[in-house]
Amino acid sequence: MKRSQILIVIAAIALVAVLFFLPKVVVNNEDKDVAATETTAGVPEGHSEDDGHNHGAESGAATPEAHRTATPEQLMALTTTRAKYNKATDEQTRNRVAVELGEAYANAAKYDSAGYYYEIAAKARGGEKSYKRAGDAYYEAFTFAATQERANEMGAKARSMYEQVLKNNPSDHDAKTNVAMTYIATSNPMQGITMLREVIASDPNNEKALFNLGILSIQSNQYDRAVERFQKLVSVNPQHVEGTFYLAVSLAETGQTEEAKAMFNKVKGMSNDPALNTSVDEYLAKLK
Structure with missing residues (x-):
């Protein structure tokens, strides 16, 4: 995921560079995955x-x-x-x-x-x-x-x-x-x-599909569902930096503060990306 993408995420993680084109979404009530309805512009x-x-x-x-x-x-x-x-x-x-x-x-x-x-x-x-x-x-x-x-x-x-x-x-x-x-x-x-x-x-272990479904769950504010997707992803690939970051985000949004802090700190040890680390620091500051 590419790679960058046009990813519509919450403002707190807007600094993170991502590689997939993702739209705004509405909830699919059938099984809590999400579907897209609108898109916004990204890098030309x-x-x-x-x-x-x-x-x-x-x-x-x-x-x-x-x-x-x-x-x-x-x-x-x-x-x-x-x-x-x-x-x-x-x-x-x-x-x-x-x-x-x-x-x-x-x-x-x-x-x-x-x-x-x-x-x-x-x-x-x-x-x-x-x-x-x-x-x-x-x-x-x-x-x-x-x-x-x-x-x-x-x-x-x-x-x-x-x-x-x-x-x-x-x-x-x-x-x-x-x-x-x-x-x-x-x-x-x-x-x-x-x-x-x-x-x-x-x-079931397809990393790309798990990542995309997790991101789509975030887009629809279904953070419990996102936690499931990203936990599965990082169990398949513990070195998946973006997956670990978004797992931390999802944990934070579901009130699992200590678990989120641990994941955010893990991300800092996995990446030298200044933008990503800035977002991590911002989240950690909010979780104190």
């Missing part, structure tokens, strides 16, 4: 102004923030590879270079463009790995979408790529979990919740 994500294609420029033009994530070396590699792609005269060469160009865009944190070129290669070559690569790139673009329209566009693109993966490999839980999260940001959030439950039913 764009593509190069002159990459020679049009795949969402109208709704997601390149931004200074996106460009600042790329080093001069990455931008030079991107320019060189793009020129190589444009000069290719046969389809086989262009499809091969499309993968290189997708990699160059991904390295420069321009994930929508990476997905675009990975998709070209996947459609030409076929294969589960090719479609998974394209889906992953579009999913990253989805998590950084600056508008609901852009999130819908990139989410739909990611789903279309992952559908090809799941046709061949229905047990690819990573792809299924990502598809679920794109649905949670749409008008049909319960489809995403159902898919996450299916992943957990098939793989």
Whole structure:
């Protein structure tokens, strides 16, 4: 989880950097998991102004923030590879270079463009790995979408790529979990919740699904449910920093102060992230 995300959390943990795109939610009364109804903007994500294609420029033009994530070396590699792609005269060469160009865009944190070129290669070559690569790139673009329209566009693109993966490999839980999260940001959030439950039913120790369900429980203020999810997650992976942090948050919100303090202090020993440690210190100060 990516990785960052657009995560709508309570103000006290707003400083924490997270990797999953998460919406505001309403409670699903059936079993206390949650469904999404609205989303908000996050870190802008764009593509190069002159990459020679049009795949969402109208709704997601390149931004200074996106460009600042790329080093001069990455931008030079991107320019060189793009020129190589444009000069290719046969389809086989262009499809091969499309993968290189997708990699160059991904390295420069321009994930929508990476997905675009990975998709070209996947459609030409076929294969589960090719479609998974394209889906992953579009999913990253989805998590950084600056508008609901852009999130819908990139989410739909990611789903279309992952559908090809799941046709061949229905047990690819990573792809299924990502598809679920794109649905949670749409008008049909319960489809995403159902898919996450299916992943957990098939793989009870799936860290990504446990994390997402825990976060969704926090979003709906279902902290008891969140405690269950994150306790399971950290039992599966005791070194899961974000899971440990959100377990501490959930414990604090359910009045389990001493347990929360222990978890927050554990986080401080696990991470050197200044933003995360600042949030931990703020919580600990409130719990004194």
